[in-house]
Every structure is written in C-alpha cells, then in structure tokens.
Amino acid sequence: MQASITVSRDPSVQYLLRIGDTCLILAQRLAEWCGHAPIVEEDIALSNMALDLVGQARAVLTRAGRLEAERGGEPHDEDQLAFLRDERDFRNITLVELPRGDFAATMLRNLAIAIFLELLWQRLEASSDTELAGIAGKAVKEARYHREHAADWVVRLGDGTAESKARMVAALDWLWPYVAEIFEGDGVDEQAASDRMGPRWSDLRDEWRARFAEVIVEAGLALPAERPFRSTGKNGRHSEHLGYILAEMQHLQRAFPGGVW
Amino acid sequence: MNDALVLTRAERAWQVLDGVLDPEVPVVSVRDLGIVREVIEGEAGAITVVVTPTYSGCPATEVIEQSIVAALEAAGLGPVRIEMRRAPAWTTDWMSEAGRRKLREYGIAPPGPVAPSLGVPLRFVPRVRVAALACPRCDSMNTERISAFGATACKALWRCRACGEPFEHFKPI
Numbered sequence: 001m002q003a004s005i006t007v008s009r010d011p012s013v014q015y016l017l018r019i020g021d022t023c024l025i026l027a028q029r030l031a032e033w034c035g036h037a038p039i040v041e042e043d044i045a046l047s048n049m050a051l052d053l054v055g056q057a058r059a060v061l062t063r064a065g066r067l068e069a070e071r072g073g074e075p076h077d078e079d080q081l082a083f084l085r086d087e088r089d090f091r092n093i094t095l096v097e098l099p100r101g102d103f104a105a106t107m108l109r110n111l112a113i114a115i116f117l118e119l120l121w122q123r124l125e126a127s128s129d130t131e132l133a134g135i136a137g138k139a140v141k142e143a144r145y146h147r148e149h150a151a152d153w154v155v156r157l158g159d160g161t162a163e164s165k166a167r168m169v170a171a172l173d174w175l176w177p178y179v180a181e182i183f184e185g186d187g188v189d190e191q192a193a194s195d196r197m198g199p200r201w202s203d204l205r206d207e208w209r210a211r212f213a214e215v216i217v218e219a220g221l222a223l224p225a226e227r228p229f230r231s232t233g234k235n236g237r238h239s240e241h242l243g244y245i246l247a248e249m250q251h252l253q254r255a256f257p258g259g260v261w
Numbered sequence: 262m263n264d265a266l267v268l269t270r271a272e273r274a275w276q277v278l279d280g281v282l283d284p285e286v287p288v289v290s291v292r293d294l295g296i297v298r299e300v301i302e303g304e305a306g307a308i309t310v311v312v313t314p315t316y317s318g319c320p321a322t323e324v325i326e327q328s329i330v331a332a333l334e335a336a337g338l339g340p341v342r343i344e345m346r347r348a349p350a351w352t353t354d355w356m357s358e359a360g361r362r363k364l365r366e367y368g369i370a371p372p373g374p375v376a377p378s379l380g381v382p383l384r385f386v387p388r389v390r391v392a393a394l395a396c397p398r399c400d401s402m403n404t405e406r407i408s409a410f411g412a413t414a415c416k417a418l419w420r421c422r423a424c425g426e427p428f429e430h431f432k433p434i
Contacts, residue, residue, distance in 0.1 A: 041418060045410035052414065055318025059347075134347030138317050141350065141434045149409055 002257040005084045008073040011191035013064050014091060015198060016132070017081075018188070018234045019120070020060035021092035024082060026113055027053035028245055029100050038103055045149060049110070052142040057082070059135040066131075083253035087236075087243050094233035095178040097242040104157050104167035109175055111150035115211045116182055118143040119204045128196040151215045158219025168221060176224045181231040183208070188234075270338055271302040274310070277336045284324045285413045286431075288367045291325060295355025298346055308333060309342045313351045316414040316434075353433045364431055370397045370419065372433035396421035397428055406430075 007013070030050035037043035061078040069075035076084075096113065100106050121143055124136035157164040183205040192198045213223055231239065252259060268276075278300075281291045291297050291312070299311040310329055314322050326343045333341045353372035361371035373394075393402045401423030408418040409432070416429045 041408035041410070044412065044418075045408055048410040048414055051318035051320070052316060053318070055314075055316065059317060130348070134350070135317075137348050137350035138314065142317060145409060145432075145434075 002084060002254045004086045004089075005074075005076055005080055007076070007081070007085060007089045008068040008071060010068070010071045010073065011188045012195060012197055013067050013071065013073075014188045015192040016060055016064035016067060017089075017091040018093070020057045020064055020081070021090050022096055022113070022234075023053040023060065023117075024057035025090070025092040025242070025245060026096040026109075027051075027057060028249055029096060030106070030110075032100050033106065042103075046106070049146050049149070052139075052146070056135065056139045056142070059139075060132070063129070063131050063135065067129075079253070083250045087238055087246055089236060090238065090242060090246070091234050091236060092242075093178070093181050094231035094239050095175065095181065097233065097239060097245060098175070098178065099241060101171065101174070102167055103153075104164065105171035105175060107150050107153040107157065108168065108171040110146060111154050111215060112175065112179055112212060114143050114147035114150050116204065116208055118147055119207055119211075120199070120201070123199040123204070126196075127198055132197065151218075154215055155219045158216070158221045165220070168219065172216070172221060172224060177227050177229045178231050180226070180229070181234065184230060186235070269302060270306060270308060271300045273336065274300045274308050274333055274338050277332050277338065278310075278329065281325075281328050281332045284321050284328070285415075286364065286367065286369065288363045289356075289360045291329065293357045293360025293363065295353075295357065295360075296325070296351055297329075307340045307342060308338050309344055311344045311346050313346050313349075315351050319414050321413070351434075353431065356431075365397045368397050368428060369416065370394050370428060370430040372431045375433045394419060394430055396424060396426065398426050399424040404428075 007017070027050040030046045030053065033046040034043060034050075037046055058078050061081045065076040065078065065081055095109060098109070101109075118140060121136040121140035125133055125140065127133040127136065154168065158168040159165070183202045185200055185202040189200040189202065193200045193203075209223075216223055233239070233242070275292070275297075278292050278297055279290050283289050283291065283294060294315070296312050296315060297310060298313055299309075301309040301311065303309060310333070312326065312329070330339075330341045330343060333339060352375055354375050356372065364371040394404050394406075395402055396404050399421060401421055403422040404419055405422065406417060406419050407427070411418045411429050415431055415434075417432050418427065419430050420427045
C-alpha cells in the first residue's frame with residue numbers, strides 16, 4: 001500500500017489546491033453518470049464536462065506541485081497530488097463531493113459551480129502567476145459552455161412538469177446551504193489577493209448571486225433564504241462523502257504504486 | 262536549383278506538419294487546426310515544436326504530440342522536443358481556410374467566427390437563440406442543435422430538418 005504524502009501549508013499552494021480539487025472531485029461525480037444519464041446526448045455531455053474538469057484539475061495541480069517546490073517544500077506531481085493525499089489534505093468545496101443525486105440536482109450543482117468557475121477563471125486570466133493565467137484563458141471558455149448547458153436544463157426542468165419542478169425545488173433546498181462556503185473569506189484568500197495571484201472568492205459573491213438568481217427566476221423558482229450553516233471542505237474538513245470518492249479514485253494507485261495504462 | 266535544398270530545417274518541419282493529422286478528425290492537419298504556434302530550430306539543429314492545447318481535457322493532445330515527434334523524426338529532422346504553450350488560449354479562429362473546407366467535405370460543419378460577445382460576461386442564453394448553421398451535406402439552413410456536446414470535446418451534435426441527416430459541428434471557441 002502506497003503511503004500518503006504531506007502537502008505544503010503555504011497559502012498560495014492551498015489556494016491552487018482549492019481550485020484544482022474542486023474541479024477534480026466534481027469531475028469524479030459527473031463521471032458517475034457515464035452510462036446512466038437519462039438520454040445518450042446527456043451521457044455524452046456529462047462525460048465531456050467531466051473531461052474538461054479533469055484537464056483543468058491536472059493543469060492546476062501540476063502548478064500547485066511546482067509551487068510547493070518554489071516555496072521550499074517537497075515537489076509533487078499531478079498524480080501524487082490526486083492519488084496520494086488523504087481526505088484532510090483535499091481542499092475542494094463540500095458542494096462538489098455531495099452524492100450526484102438525481103439529474104435535477106446534478107444540473108443545479110453544475111450551474112452553481114459553472115457560474116462560480118467562470119467568474120473565477122475570468123479573474124485568474126489576470127493572475128500574477130502566468131502559468132495560472134494561461135490555464136484560466138483556456139478554462140474560462142469551457143466553463144461558459146458548462147454554464148449554458150446547466151442553465152438550459154435548470155430552466156427546462158424548473159419550468160417543466162409538476163414532477164420536474166418538484167425535483168428542481170428539492171435539489172435547490174438540498175444544495176443551497178452548501179453554496180455559502182464558496183464565498184467565506186480567510187487567510188488563504190487574503191494572501192492570494194495581496195500577491196495578485198487571484199481574487200478573494202468572497203469578492204465574487206454578488207456577481208455569482210446575480211447570475212444564479214437570473215436563471216432561477218427564469219426557471220420559475222425562488223432563491224431559498226440564507227442559513228447559518230457553513231460547510232468547511234476548502235479547509236480540509238469534509239462531509240462523510242469524500243472518503244468514499246477517494247477510496248474509488250485512489251485505490252489502484254495505492255494498491256499498485258506507479259501503475260500506468 | 263532544387264527548392265528543397267534551400268529550405269531550412271524549420272521550413273521542412275512545417276511541411277512535414279502538413280501531413281500530421283488530428284487523430285479524432287483525420288482530414289485536418291495540426292497546421293490546419295492552428296495548434297502549432299511555432300517551430301524553433303535550436304543551435305545544435307534540434308527542433309522545438311510549440312503547440313497549444315485545444316481543450317483542457319482533450320485526450321488527443323498526447324497522441325498529437327507523439328505523432329508530431331514521430332513524423333519529424335521519420336523525416337530525419339530529429340531530435341524533436343515539444344513545448345506546451347497555453348497562452349494565448351487556442352481559438353477556432355486560428356483554423357485555416359483549407360481546414361474549414363476539409364471539415365465541411367468530411368461532413369462536419371466548420372466553426373464560424375467566435376462571437377465578440379463571448380469575450381464579455383454573458384447572460385443566460387435560452388436554447389432558441391442558437392444561431393442557425395448550414396448543413397454540410399445539403400447546405401440547408403433549416404437545422405437545429407441537438408446537444409452542445411458531441412463525440413469529442415470540440416464538437417456539438419446537430420441535425421438537418423431538410424435532408425434529415427444528423428451532423429457534427431466544430432464548435433467556435
């Protein structure tokens with residue numbers, strides 16, 4: 001069994017891990033739909049989006065691993081970071097690790113994340129980290145396609161039959177409390193902002209809310225009220241669901257270290 | 262004088278790249294796609310090919326890199342090194358006219374120009390506003406998009422209401 005690696009606590013590395021891990025874990029959840037989506041076009045669409053997110057995660061994790069070395073730590077490559085970290089060292093927001101739910105929940109989560117990532121990538125195009133800026137220039141175009149796809153379905157289901165609407169309302173009630181975590185500020189965000197590496201995620205809150213609400217209203221739904229609950233995935237304290245994802249995602253590399261196709 | 266004698270190694274490399282095809286759309290070359298940004302001849306005669314990825318997760322990226330190296334080495338232009346350059350991000354606007362024609366002949370609707378609006382924050386765009394596209398088989402504009410995502414990351418699924426045929430569209434990005 002391959003032992004776990006320990007990852008740098010440098011705030012800039014943590015900032016990158018939050019982005020890379022959010023893409024990686026959402027990709028893993030979307031890939032679960034392969035062979036199970038309601039129609040073949042959606043099966044293909046969800047796999048395509050998972051692939052985009054894996055590509056984004058690979059690039060960002062590669063950058064994070066190199067930055068560890070630049071900051072005097074031990075360097076890690078993308079595979080070590082994806083396959084050899086323990087749950088507490090993953091920095092994705094909790095929202096992406098929740099079970100995929102039904103198709104309505106998958107589309108609503110995709111909408112929330114795609115709007116967020118599109119805003120984030122747009123800002124990161126101006127990052128002082130030129131490698132990250134390059135990754136963002138590509139990813140922003142992909143996030144736009146993901147957002148359009150999700151918005152289309154949220155409106156179609158929310159403004160659809162009694163059944164589809166009920167499912168979209170249930171999805172919104174379930175997922176909404178996990179959105180607030182995205183925009184909770186802390187020292188990692190402050191460091192990124194002062195280094196001009198990237199925006200404070202809290203600075204994206206208003207624009208995210210305006211764009212998300214626009215689709216929700218178009219779908220005939222209403223934003224739920226704010227709640228005091230805050231999930232804490234991006235600080236490494238996850239829901240019970242992440243461990244199962246990692247067990248599936250990591251077990252081959254843990255059992256057969258360095259195995260390749 | 263034979264022209265081939267006066268070509269530099271870099272110029273010969275560009276010619277070879279005309280024959281390196283996209284594994285997913287094996288009618289357009291890597292030059293047609295616009296993903297080869299630069300060919301640099303090093304001091305010791307080594308060739309560096311600068312490529313840019315099409316999509317972050319495109320599984321063809323590594324195959325394309327291997328194909329480029331193999332083709333140049335087979336042409337006696339090795340050693341060859343691939344450099345990945347992400348910025349500026351690849352856009353379908355870099356695709357050559359010849360590439361667009363080859364796509365159409367292959368049955369894939371080529372990408373139109375990337376809309377200027379894509380560069381600014383976008384509002385939610387309802388399905389009905391997707392611009393009409395000419396069917397690559399019968400040229401009818403009576404077409405509709407089935408899905409924004411197709412068999413590869415770069416393509417969308419469409420169908421023609423006139424001739425009844427489904428077709429693929431190389432997405433502008």
